[in-house]
Amino acid sequence: MAATHELTHDLIEWRNGNETAIERILPVIYDELKRRARHYLRGERSDISIQTSELINEAYLKLVDQRESDWQSRAHFFAVAARVMRNLLVDRARSRRLAKRGGDAKRISVDDILIASPDEDINVVDLHEALTTLAELDERKSQIVELRYFAGLSVEETAEVMSVSVITVKREWLKAKLWLYQALHEK
């Protein structure tokens, strides 16, 4: 309970420009999301259809005192959470890669008609690196990708968090995808 109170205030402070506050915010969000993500991947969730954005929202409800926070704090929380999810998933992918000692990580081939997503072969580590390059070129696009892909927010939610229009998010998201797709397939 006390932690809730502190995090709420740290978020507000951080928003108001106190950069040191982020050092207190990050570990709390990191622990909470790590625990939830692990549950999720282990299939310990009761609801198998829960989306990433809901998972983050639950963490938000748990960690932040709603009475004292406002939508800007929520936006900031999601921005931090997106970054945390990115780190978590990249770390996980790296350690899995190590565990497989390279080499025998075989690609699984599957008849693609019946598979729900055509999208499962994105290498998170490669994507992460490409995204870092994109951020140097175009900060806004990389942030949109973080919110959409790592925090699982919808276009509308992303627009809200970034305080830009839905149309802008749609357009930037598409161009970011073009760039990243190109970067990942050039290798």
Place this chain on the structure above:
Amino acid sequence: MKPHSSTHDRWKLIDQILDELLECPPSQIETILADRCGQDAGLRAEVRKLFAASEKVSGFMEISALESASRTLDLETAAGLVGGRVGKYRLLRLIGRGGMGSVFLAARDDDEFRKNVAVKLVNTVWGNEEVAQRFRRERQILAKLEHPNIARLLDGGTTKDKVAFLVMEYISGVPITEYCKARCKTTKQILKIFLKVCAAVKYAHQNLIIHRDLKPNNILVTADGTVKLLDFGVAKLLQPDLLDVSSNFTQGANILTPNYASPEQLKGETITTASDVYSLGVLLYELLSGSRPYDLKDKSLPEILRVISEEVPPKPSETERQMREQMPRPTLTDSGLHALTGIRRSLRGDVDNICMKALAKERTERYQTVEALATDINRHLESLPILARRPSTWYHTSKYVKRHRLGVAALSVIVILLLGWLTIAVWQRNVARKEAELNRRRAYSADMNLGMQAYERANLTRLKDILAHYQNTEFSRNWEYRFLQNPTNPKAQLLVIPHVTDVWDVAFSPDSKLLATACADGFVRIYQVPQGKLLTTTATKEPNIWRVRFSPDGKSLGTASGDANSTSVKVWNVASGTETLSLIGHTARVRAIDFSPDGKLIATGSRDGTIRIWSALDGREWKRFGVERAPAAVETEDLDFTPDGARLIAASRNTSKIWEVPSGRILFKFDETSTRITSAVSPDGKRFALGGLEARIQIFDSKTVKLVMEIAGHEARINNLTFSRTAR
């Protein structure tokens, strides 16, 4: 280190050119490239390369990283099983994965002819009891079904490791959408294939089975054109004695593909055979127009829910036209689009109407059975009048003409000459009538807005004048008219009861003879109405009392109270003011309370994150909705039972919800754009209202949870809402 600024400038330029390219018609691409890149061949190549990817990125990164990781994990687990044996079968290849299991191509180990089968295994990663149960049900369902258009169940059992499996006929085919794109050249061909799907679904319904997950990936067509329906994984077996009542089963509904799910499915409401009719409607729409009725891409669940339950899609013929106009991108001209060419004209009219009827939001407006849908399609194919259209003389005649083309030709000329002037006259009169009607309506709504303003300013004389205009007209039965009429009722009186402390809530007794005020000083005072005489004060002091409600019999009062350090829910005797019950259990302040319409239950909502339901008889906690959370995470500020006692409307600053009683299922979550702190249900239960910090009142239809009216104009937050007893 920041890269050199020229890199940035170049990227900005590329970014701009991409914007132009992504919005221009395909014919202008080369012009723009030449125009913007000039002699810079490198730039042109780079832009072209990025732009070329736009054909490929539609599915790219559309599943979030975490969900994608989870799928990969499941996939790896499943792939590890290839080569192994399940019962008498050897798993050859993974061919699919669904919400709960993996499907393998397999062959009997002892079979020299190696007849292929499909083996479906419960996904071990998700090996929980619910999934296992669903699996058993699928087996039970499939065992009942034997139909040429439904994939057959061959065998089933449990492996040594206690993993359940099903063995089914292996279908080597493609999803129906792909098949039609490649092979169907006319609307007629599409409809004929679609009728086979209808036959399979109809057969399932006759066997009391609702499929609940009809979508192209579950409907395959083999090379010889045979349609096969698969995957009864989330199908629902109706109890024979419940055929018409239909069941409340929604487990598993949440893993459905929203693209094909009906509004009631998405809302978690009762699912009937009409829900399958809806999914078939979406499928038909997609087959005919090349696109699904709603664009749900990039949308979150609440947004999807809104679109599906509110938006009316364009007619299939309209969508098909749009698709074709967008198409002529050089790389996209494949056989599928070519095939669509002859289709558009034949879509208008009947086929549009059939599709739209199957897609109706309200179950009752859809075809009631798949059979009715199939019948209409057959009638269309035979040029008979269809049921999806309201009968008009002209329509029937046109059908007649189509069937007897030559015979009627000569007659028509004479009839047309004779009727010519008459038709025009009637047409003109109708137009004029419609216009007048429209104007009257416009005037009425403008006046009601003025009336609302007068009401807000408490200018009752002006309000009366406005309303007098519409007395005894067709408008005087309207809800808003009645709403405004109420305060002008000459019988209304002003009753002023001075209080020394803040009054957080007031409540009228069911017979309207008593008024209770909940005061910040911790007491409830009960007054006689209209005299304003103080009858009783509650005997003991409570913490801050936030809400007070009368029991339906008017003999008891419930109070919700609490502050930072305390919490209390009590029931009082109205006549004596003594405490009769104390409901103990909440761990933070309680701001919401309501009696169930039969008076047997009391619902309370607290800052501890829970809503609890208590017995009004002995004060014992009976049900608990939600889990205890950090304080203030989810605080319910107001609660209202619907008149049937089956639902609770819970207003909250975060997400207001509708709960089902007693199951505790969340039937609906409101969007989070407004902070609602008070709710009310109309006496007939048809509408309910929410209000809050934004100083507006939103009135919803109880059945559809659709916003029917929004009343703005209050200047400060809205603390309390009540429907008048005569409100409709």
